[in-house]
Amino acid sequence: MKKDIETHLDIKLMVDSFYDKATADKLLGPVFNDIAKVDWDHHLPIMYSFWEATLLSKAVYKGNPMDTHFKLNQKIKLTQEMFNKWKTLFIETIEENFVGKTANDAKQRAVSIADLMFYKINN
Numbered sequence: 087m088k089k090d091i092e093t094h095l096d097i098k099l100m101v102d103s104f105y106d107k108a109t110a111d112k113l114l115g116p117v118f119n120d121i122a123k124v125d126w127d128h129h130l131p132i133m134y135s136f137w138e139a140t141l142l143s144k145a146v147y148k149g150n151p152m153d154t155h156f157k158l159n160q161k162i163k164l165t166q167e168m169f170n171k172w173k174t175l176f177i178e179t180i181e182e183n184f185v186g187k188t189a190n191d192a193k194q195r196a197v198s199i200a201d202l203m204f205y206k207i208n209n
């Protein structure tokens with residue numbers, strides 16, 4: 087039975103499942119693997135703390151995601167299509183694994199941050 091997002095392990099499942107999808111995706115995969123050449127051992131713990139801070143007010147996240155994506159956008163144009171795919175895969179990830187209040191929060195936060203990010207990158 088699906089449960090809500092409550093613990094560090096839940097956050098880890100969410101983030102790991104999302105990146106399994108994103109890196110396998112034909113539009114987003116190359117951005118992570120070939121353009122940004124992401125060091126996953128470094129990046130995943132950052133994403134755990136970002137989402138744990140955002141959803142559970144637990145971990146400490148110190149970083150500037152807007153700046154990171156602004157710089158990424160200078161290497162490769164991050165298109166509306168890419169952001170749409172990012173949002174779709176994130177929502178799929180949540181709905182496949184979780185149900186509940188924080189799961190709903192996660193979807194809303196992800197979509198609003200994604201929309202703000204796309205707006206800021208382009209304005």
Ligand code: HEM
Nearest residue numbers: 117122124125129136149150151154168169172196199200
């Ligand atoms: C088309 C959409 C997106 C793409 C292609 C993308 C790709 C990336 C890449 C390549 C990195 C750098 C990884 C590294 O350090 O090597 C990154 C970092 C990150 N992304 Fe995204 N991203 C997207 C959207 C988003 C959205 C919508 C969010 C939040 C809801 C987000 C949250 C983050 C965070 C928190 C970091 C870590 C920044 C730090 O180092 O502190 N990303 N992303």
